[in-house]
Amino acid sequence: MTFMNKKYSKKVARCVKILEKDFPSLCPGMSTDRYQVIYIGNIGHTTGYDETSILQLLHLHQAEKGSCQLALFPGKQYSFVQYTDEESANAALKTLTRDACTKEGLHQHSKVYACLVPSMPAVAWPTMHDCPPGLRLLEDFINVEEEHSLMNLIDWETAPSDSHLGGSLKNRSVRHFGYEFEYGSNSIDASCPLLAAPLPTELLAIMDRMVKQGTLQCMPDQITVNRYLPGQGIPAHTDSHGSCGSELASLSLGGPVLMNWTAPSRLLQQQREALSTDLPAADHDEILSPTDTLMGYNMLLPPRSLCVFSGEARYCWQHGIKARQYDVHHSSDGHLQLVKRQLRVSFTFRRSRRGPCDCPYKLFCPDQQSPPQNTSLSENDATAEVLEIRHVQSVYDNIAPHFSDTRHKPWPNVRQFIDGLSPGAWLLDVGCGNGKYLGLNASLLQVGCDNSTGLLSIAQGRGHETVLCNCLALPFRDASYDAVICIAVLHHLASPERRMAGLRELVRVLRSSGRGLVYVWALEQTMAHRPSSYLKQKTSKNAANVKTTEAAEMNGTPSLPVHENRTQFVQQDMFVPWKLKAKTSEASTSEIQQVYHRFYHTFRDGELEQMCSNIDDINILKSFYDEGNWCIIFEKK
Numbered sequence: 038m039t040f041m042n043k044k045y046s047k048k049v050a051r052c053v054k055i056l057e058k059d060f061p062s063l064c065p066g067m068s069t070d071r072y073q074v075i076y077i078g079n080i081g082h083t084t085g086y087d088e089t090s091i092l093q094l095l096h097l098h099q100a101e102k103g104s105c106q107l108a109l110f111p112g113k114q115y116s117f118v119q120y121t122d123e124e125s126a127n128a129a130l131k132t133l134t135r136d137a138c139t140k141e142g143l144h145q146h147s148k149v150y151a152c153l154v155p156s157m158p159a160v161a162w163p164t165m166h167d168c169p170p171g172l173r174l175l176e177d178f179i180n181v182e183e184e185h186s187l188m189n190l191i192d193w194e195t196a197p198s199d200s201h202l203g204g205s206l207k208n209r210s211v212r213h214f215g216y217e218f219e220y221g222s223n224s225i226d227a228s229c230p231l232l233a234a235p236l237p238t239e240l241l242a243i244m245d246r247m248v249k250q251g252t253l254q255c256m257p258d259q260i261t262v263n264r265y266l267p268g269q270g271i272p273a274h275t276d277s278h279g280s281c282g283s284e285l286a287s288l289s290l291g292g293p294v295l296m297n298w299t300a301p302s303r304l305l306q307q308q309r310e311a312l313s314t315d316l317p318a319a320d321h322d323e324i325l326s327p328t329d330t331l332m333g334y335n336m337l338l339p340p341r342s343l344c345v346f347s348g349e350a351r352y353c354w355q356h357g358i359k360a361r362q363y364d365v366h367h368s369s370d371g372h373l374q375l376v377k378r379q380l381r382v383s384f385t386f387r388r389s390r391r392g393p394c395d396c397p398y399k400l401f402c403p404d405q406q407s408p409p410q411n412t413s414l415s416e417n418d419a420t421a422e423v424l425e426i427r428h429v430q431s432v433y434d435n436i437a438p439h440f441s442d443t444r445h446k447p448w449p450n451v452r453q454f455i456d457g458l459s460p461g462a463w464l465l466d467v468g469c470g471n472g473k474y475l476g477l478n479a480s481l482l483q484v485g486c487d488n489s490t491g492l493l494s495i496a497q498g499r500g501h502e503t504v505l506c507n508c509l510a511l512p513f514r515d516a517s518y519d520a521v522i523c524i525a526v527l528h529h530l531a532s533p534e535r536r537m538a539g540l541r542e543l544v545r546v547l548r549s550s551g552r553g554l555v556y557v558w559a560l561e562q563t564m565a566h567r568p569s570s571y572l573k574q575k576t577s578k579n580a581a582n583v584k585t586t587e588a589a590e591m592n593g594t595p596s597l598p599v600h601e602n603r604t605q606f607v608q609q610d611m612f613v614p615w616k617l618k619a620k621t622s623e624a625s626t627s628e629i630q631q632v633y634h635r636f637y638h639t640f641r642d643g644e645l646e647q648m649c650s651n652i653d654d655i656n657i658l659k660s661f662y663d664e665g666n667w668c669i670i671f672e673k674k
């Protein structure tokens with residue numbers, strides 16, 4: 038027996054021992070053709086795989102066949118996967134199997150040890166999270182015949198005659214009836230009834246049922262139809278307070294999908310207290326990193342179901358569908374289920390309304406907040422944090438590939454700083470994005486960090502060392518780097534205190550005599566009568582030099598003006614739109630663009646220096662203006 042074989046046998050034996058010890062009744066059989074369950078001895082909760090990656094690994098060979106169930110056990114290194122039939126289970130095992138069956142009945146493939154077992158053991162995981170109040174799912178609201186006829190109601194191949202009636206978005210196709218629903222602001226344009234697209238008569242009976250059964254209080258007068266291909270989704274949003282009524286309903290056809298709800302937990306707690314409801318304290322997953330305050334809830338929407346949003350779920354929570362090929366669903370028996378996406382069509386029913394919203398959720402209501410301040414954002418840290426999550430982190434996640442395509446040229450002054458570092462120096466790039474500054478100087482040891490998984494995975498794909506983290510909590514020891522750069526990051530922090538904390542964090546990880554380079558966007562985009570390159574890229578369409586546009590409607594975050602791209606800034610705190618051009622897909626010629634709002638605080642002349650002067654252990658070596666940015670090079674004392 039070779040060394041490898043010995044090592045392998047040992048591992049197999051250990052996996053079998055664990056199985057026998059934890060599940061004496063599940064001994065792996067030799068004649069296992071009738072088994073539908075695979076035991077995987079070395080992939081589990083403690084081995085660093087997540088639910089999705091395990092399920093995907095196992096699901097590949099029956100990708101078209103529906104679903105399989107995964108059982109993970111807290112603190113264990115193994116897992117079980119149940120298939121719908123013996124054939125699939127055997128095929129799955131074969132895929133995992135490279136070598137012939139060993140005498141223990143275990144198989145090996147790229148260090149995976151697996152075998153068939155007679156049944157799926159029960160799991161005891163902590164219970165599911167609470168459903169947002171006001172959210173209801175009515176299963177089988179329509180029957181199969183109705184589903185079939187509604188599925189065929191819309192001719193998706195023919196582009197609508199007018200873009201107000203719908204078109205293809207980057208992530209899905211839409212059609213509107215009654216009124217247009219505008220996805221930039223998530224609102225109904227009540228001033229513009231769609232005379233060419235009245236509510237389809239085929240839906241009248243179903244809408245009637247909604248009202249007669251008391252599901253909805255008012256007859257809807259607006260319908261949006263969304264069509265999602267596998268892999269498509271809808272960004273998290275709240276349908277606008279002012280333009281839609283207190284109830285929304287979404288009818289699902291086609292494949293099941295996991296809808297995701299999020300809400301800022303602290304603000305929601307405050308809101309609940311303000312309304313002095315007797316609701317129990319929030320018991321939800323923190324879905325993002327530990328510094329985040331968003332909480333989440335997932336619900337699987339089966340075909341023919343009607344999902345009704347009212348109250349808190351309607352006004353305080355955001356809902357969305359992740360753009361992915363598979364959903365991972367926690368079924369009620371504690372197992373995890375991988376659900377392959379199929380074509381899904383949804384009908385969203387809304388009632389239009391006019392005038393400012395008067396909902397009771399004042400902390401979340403854009404129409405019931407104090408008017409936007411023209412100076413700096415509030416010091417309310419929770420608000421700033423939520424703003425950063427929604428209007429920086431999640432925007433970059435959504436636009437990552439597109440954004441990355443526009444960012445390849447390193448700024449010459451940043452390159453010069455990096456080139457000037459001594460060979461062997463440790464460089465940290467805080468907010469590295471797609472990693473365009475990593476690897477410029479091969480003699481350095483360099484690490485990039487960012488809080489956008491989307492951007493970071495691009496940097497990682499380019500072979501850079503990366504860490505996912507928030508720039509306010511860098512996971513590095515004090516004085517561990519010779520140099521840090523932080524390019525175009527601090528202007529995304531939404532309060533003066535947080536910007537200061539971000540700067541202090543850069544200094545903290547820097548060793549004595551180490552150097553830092555910081556770039557932030559300048560309020561002043563014209564220097565010595567010369568417009569910055571940002572202004573120069575101005576297209577002829579927005580020729581006006583100074584312009585404010587409408588305030589973006591926010592949910593749980595303050596309303597801020599939206600900057601018109603390529604124009605002079607008129608105030609420091611604002612949203613800067615990122616327009617994702619929709620691909621003209623299939624036969625459709627009309628396209629709609631998805632607009633994301635990124636939060637920016639542009640810095641005034643002297644502001645960055647002022648911040649540095651608050652930190653005792655640095656000296657400013659150089660302070661300069663570079664193409665619309667304020668920049669500083671400092672040294673730690």
Ligand SMILES: O=C(O)CCC(=O)C(=O)O
Pocket residue numbers: 261263271276287288356383385
């Ligand atoms: O597809 C869905 O069920 C939801 C669509 C939605 O949220 C919307 O159109 O506003």
Ligand SMILES: [Fe+2]
Pocket residue numbers: 274275276356
């Ligand atoms: Fe919606």
Ligand SMILES: [Zn+2]
Pocket residue numbers: 278279352394395396398401402403404
């Ligand atoms: Zn409201």
